[in-house]
Amino acid sequence: MSTTITINGKKTDLAAQSGPLLFALARRNIYLPTACGGRGLCGLCKIKVLSGACPVNDIEKKKLKPEEIADGMRLSCQVPVADDLSVLIPERLLSARRYRGIVLEKKLLTYDIAGLTIGLIEPETISFAAGRYIQVESRAYDGREGVTRAYSLASPPHENKRVEIMVRKVPNGACSVWIFDHVKEGDEIMLSGPFGEFGLSDAKRPAVFIAGGSGMAPFWSMLRHMQKTNAARPVTYFFGARTQRDLFLVDALRALQRQNGWLTFVPALSDEPADSDWSGERGLITDVVARHFPDTSDHEAYLCGAPGMIDASVKILARGGMPLDRIYYDKFA
Amino acid sequence: MNDEKAGSLKPSTLSSEGFLGSDARPFEEIIADDKRTLDRLGISALRMAAALESVYRRARDNLGAAVDLGSGRRAVFHESMGRIPSPLGGGLFEKGEAVVTDAQGNELLRITALSIHLVREHGFFQGRGAHFRIDPEKAAEVLGPARP
Numbered sequence A: 001m002s003t004t005i006t007i008n009g010k011k012t013d014l015a016a017q018s019g020p021l022l023f024a025l026a027r028r029n030i031y032l033p034t035a036c037g038g039r040g041l042c043g044l045c046k047i048k049v050l051s052g053a054c055p056v057n058d059i060e061k062k063k064l065k066p067e068e069i070a071d072g073m074r075l076s077c078q079v080p081v082a083d084d085l086s087v088l089i090p091e092r093l094l095s096a097r098r099y100r101g102i103v104l105e106k107k108l109l110t111y112d113i114a115g116l117t118i119g120l121i122e123p124e125t126i127s128f129a130a131g132r133y134i135q136v137e138s139r140a141y142d143g144r145e146g147v148t149r150a151y152s153l154a155s156p157p158h159e160n161k162r163v164e165i166m167v168r169k170v171p172n173g174a175c176s177v178w179i180f181d182h183v184k185e186g187d188e189i190m191l192s193g194p195f196g197e198f199g200l201s202d203a204k205r206p207a208v209f210i211a212g213g214s215g216m217a218p219f220w221s222m223l224r225h226m227q228k229t230n231a232a233r234p235v236t237y238f239f240g241a242r243t244q245r246d247l248f249l250v251d252a253l254r255a256l257q258r259q260n261g262w263l264t265f266v267p268a269l270s271d272e273p274a275d276s277d278w279s280g281e282r283g284l285i286t287d288v289v290a291r292h293f294p295d296t297s298d299h300e301a302y303l304c305g306a307p308g309m310i311d312a313s314v315k316i317l318a319r320g321g322m323p324l325d326r327i328y329y330d331k332f333a
Numbered sequence B: 001m002n003d004e005k006a007g008s009l010k011p012s013t014l015s016s017e018g019f020l021g022s023d024a025r026p027f028e029e030i031i032a033d034d035k036r037t038l039d040r041l042g043i044s045a046l047r048m049a050a051a052l053e054s055v056y057r058r059a060r061d062n063l064g065a066a067v068d069l070g071s072g073r074r075a076v077f078h079e080s081m082g083r084i085p086s087p088l089g090g091g092l093f094e095k096g097e098a099v100v101t102d103a104q105g106n107e108l109l110r111i112t113a114l115s116i117h118l119v120r121e122h123g124f125f126q127g128r129g130a131h132f133r134i135d136p137e138k139a140a141e142v143l144g145p146a147r148p
Helices: A021-027 A058-063 A066-070 A174-181 A213-228 A250-259 A285-292 A307-319 B003-009 B027-041 B045-061 B113-122 B136-143
Strands: A004-007 A010-013 A046-051 A073-075 A085-088 A097-108 A113-122 A133-137 A148-152 A162-168 A188-195 A207-212 A235-241 A263-269 A300-304 A327-330 B067-070 B073-078 B083-085 B092-094 B097-101 B107-112
Touching: A004 A021, A058 A073, A097 A162, A113 A174, A113 A188, A133 A162, A148 A162, A148 A174, A148 A213, A162 A174, A162 A213, A207 A213, A207 A285, A207 A307, A213 A235, A213 A250, A213 A300, A235 A285, A250 A263, A263 A285, A285 A307, A300 A307, A307 A327, A307 B045, B027 B045, B027 B136, B045 B067, B045 B073, B045 B097, B045 B107, B045 B113, B045 B136, B092 B113, B107 B113, B107 B136
Parallel strands: A004 A085, A207 A235, A207 A300, A235 A263, A300 A327
Antiparallel strands: A004 A010, A046 A073, A046 A085, A097 A113, A097 A188, A113 A162, A133 A148, A133 A188, B067 B073, B073 B097, B083 B092, B097 B107
């Protein structure tokens, strides 16, 4: 028996597919984000089902709000493909693909952050907006299962035949340890994406970027894309680290600053020894931002980093008068 | 426990090492044994979760700088991007861990947002040998949950 799924009004024959909708869509090259592998735990694969689905199950009742259920939202991993279905999938998700790539370059940016450049083999190109993320599939190693983890794209959108990511080594982290200790240049690697909504608004207001650690990635993408597209807009980029050994790309960002009058780069160290040769800003990144911008009411802000840094930054920016709806951040959902 | 939940606790795409470690005991038995320990110590799982969360929050809000917990003990938050779903349901939890060490720098506890949730909502401290297991007796000794 053949099953038909109508996606955003267009019919697709799923030809006797069975199993969850999430995987049926993936077999049709439609990749919805998931952090739990289809176990109904993360809620990231939710889409709107217009018709044909079985009743909402208990797992979905725990993950979806009543108003979402009333609106037809479903966890695609919990909807079996049994009858013809009609679904709505946001257009931005339809551009996500699964990619086979090859590691062109792997280099240490700091002692615990690696940069990976991956050439795309199939498909050969990717289209994305700066700020988006991809999911990397690690392979099983040392008795550990393969996992899927999200990393912001560090490469600019105009370089569409390869992608760059920045990976911080998390002790015992399944994917980051795999990338650090097992992946070699020349290895094949599987990716999917792009995903996410983080990215620059169309406004022309001066922008404040705040990042720490591997949170550098989306801004390294955005800034190079802004340069390429002559998107002149005042940007002050605060990058927080503990000590000089946690800094990276400083020379490249200073060069970008020299080439572009709209960019000011402010690296700041919170735990650098007082007697070191560091002549830049010192202190928690939030204190440094507050010193530079006691009044933030005319700006908008973009944040990427650990949740603690983001929470503290939001407080500082709001205290300076910035409306919350002008603060964009990516905690890596 | 149903098969689906049991599967979520084992090594999977959710957690490559799973939540049971090398523990061969059934899930229910792990919870029951830790509950007996808590009862002997006179501490509820809720109170233990509150003590863990207090240290976790203080370390998290200090953005990587050490928090002095007294008696030479310190807590430092190690940031990590991303969020992880609870294997038992209940939402997505930020990654990152607060590591508590003694005066000599020996690691005493490793606390995550997900671990706190599992203790609070399920009384589940994770299996022996699991990377993020919180031994209730050790946690009680380190945190002194009489004063959370």
